[in-house]
Each structure stands twice: as C-alpha cells, then as structure tokens.
Amino acid sequence: MLTKEIRLYVYKQFSHLGTAPSxxxxxxxxxxxxxxxxxxxxxLAEARHIAINDEFEILMAHPFSSIPLGFSVMGAKTLWWGGCSWDSFALPNLLIQEVVVATTCPNCNSAHAWRVNPDTPPQGEQIAHFLIPTKEMWVDVVHTCGNQRIFCNESCLETWLHRTNNQEGYVMGLSTLWALASHWYEGRLELEYQRRDPSTSLQYFREVGLSGSFWGLD
Known part of the structure; x- marks a missing residue:
C-alpha cells in the first residue's frame, strides 16, 4: 500500500504545484x-510509473514532468512543464480543465500555442511527430519524450529530419494527437490506478485512429 500512496502523493503534488516532491x-x-x-x-520506476535519475530526483510522472522538454502548459492557477506533445495534450483531460499548451517548432523555432480542453480538439494545421516507436520508448524515456514534438508542417519536419539525420517516425494531426492523449492517463490521480496491459494499449491505439508497426499494430 505504501508504494501506491507514494505514487499518488507524487502525482497530487505535480497536479497542484507543477513540481515533483524531493x-x-x-x-x-x-x-x-x-x-x-x-x-x-x-x-515505481521499475513499474514505469515514474522516471528518476541517479540522484533519485523525479524527472517524470507521466503526463507530468519536472524538466523542460519543449512544452509548457498553463492552467488557471498552475504552470507545468509538458513532457512531450502527447503528455501536454493529456494534462487538460487528466485535470479536467482548459489549459494553454505552448511550444516552438524544432526546425524553425516558430512559436505555437493552443487552448486545449477535455471536450474538443484544438484547431491548427501543425503536425505532431513521434520519433521513437512504442517498443523502444522506455529504453530512454526522457529522450523519447523529448522527441515527441510539434512542427509547423511537413516541410519543417522534413528539413529537421535531414538536418538531424533522423528517420521519419509517426506523423499525426492535432486532432489525432488530442484523441490519443484524451483518455490515455485516465485514473492516474486515483490510488488504485493500474497501467494498461499490452493488449488493452493496442486496442486503445486502434480506437483513436493509429496504425502500423510503429505502434505494434502490424
């Protein structure tokens, strides 16, 4: 029970203060x-509820982050770091409030911001790009999250991929990103929360419109 209570304490502090407890x-x-x-x-780290460093500082408790990875999320009273595009769009759904998600394009540094709420996806022509496929996401989860970014358009993404010598991962529009984020972290602010098993995760991915081997959906 102590492990569950500490997990919930970490999440509650993140949700109320925007920071991780020491x-x-x-x-x-x-x-x-x-x-x-x-x-x-x-x-908790071994169970993938949190990510910690060698000093036992809590870096991430998805969708919360204590380190900047390209996104900020502003609520009515609290400011959070967004761990990635997925997590940033998930916060309003977990917290049941409208937020402002802000970021810059990794290629051209153009600033972007959206009002994101739990009810309808935000409007915009921007695209989200995930570099690391699901089977490798937890090899280095901080690197993974740092490469789930939003670009101005396909041209910016292609230029960035060429400049950084990366291969294209998975591209989606804002409405699909919002759908993916909407219920992924449902229940994380409850004591008895349990992570989805692999088969349930795959079904969720299908339901929100994802496809292909990137998501394990061969």
Whole structure:
C-alpha cells in the first residue's frame, strides 16, 4: 500500500504545484526514512510509473514532468512543464480543465500555442511527430519524450529530419494527437490506478485512429 500512496502523493503534488516532491519531502510526509523512499521510488520506476535519475530526483510522472522538454502548459492557477506533445495534450483531460499548451517548432523555432480542453480538439494545421516507436520508448524515456514534438508542417519536419539525420517516425494531426492523449492517463490521480496491459494499449491505439508497426499494430 505504501508504494501506491507514494505514487499518488507524487502525482497530487505535480497536479497542484507543477513540481515533483524531493526524497526528503516524501520521507517527512510519510514519516519514513529516506532510504525507504528511495526503495519505493525504485519500485515505481521499475513499474514505469515514474522516471528518476541517479540522484533519485523525479524527472517524470507521466503526463507530468519536472524538466523542460519543449512544452509548457498553463492552467488557471498552475504552470507545468509538458513532457512531450502527447503528455501536454493529456494534462487538460487528466485535470479536467482548459489549459494553454505552448511550444516552438524544432526546425524553425516558430512559436505555437493552443487552448486545449477535455471536450474538443484544438484547431491548427501543425503536425505532431513521434520519433521513437512504442517498443523502444522506455529504453530512454526522457529522450523519447523529448522527441515527441510539434512542427509547423511537413516541410519543417522534413528539413529537421535531414538536418538531424533522423528517420521519419509517426506523423499525426492535432486532432489525432488530442484523441490519443484524451483518455490515455485516465485514473492516474486515483490510488488504485493500474497501467494498461499490452493488449488493452493496442486496442486503445486502434480506437483513436493509429496504425502500423510503429505502434505494434502490424
């Protein structure tokens, strides 16, 4: 039960304050030792609930992030780092509020911003590009999230791919990105949240309009 309670505490602090709690904060809140906290954070990281560094700082608790990866998300009272385009568009659905998602095109640095809410997808001609396929996303999840970006258009994406010597991953419009994000993190602010199993994840991907081997949908 302690592992679940610490997971929820991390998520609640992120949701209310936009920041991750430290090891000492968690230890103080639960009246346990810092070594116990580190053990619990390792369990959560191994279960892919959070991402931590060697100093046990919480880098990510999807869709929340404590490090800048190209997006900011502004609510009525709180400002969050958006871990990626997927996570940034997921925050208004998890928090049930309208937010402003802001970013810049990785190719030309043009600024983009959208009002994103849980009810309807935002308008825009921009495209989202995911570089790393699902089977490799957790090899280096911070790198993965840092490469789920939004570009002005296909031309900007093609120029960026050529300049960075990357192969095209998966491209989608804003409406598909919004659909993907809408219910992916549903329940993460509840104590008994459980991650989807692989088959349920694949079904979800199909339902929101994704296809191909990039998503494991051969």
């Amino acid at each position: 090891v000492s904060q968690i230890a103080s809140y639960f009246d346990i030792s810092e070594d116990q906290v580190r053990d619990e954070l390792l369990k």
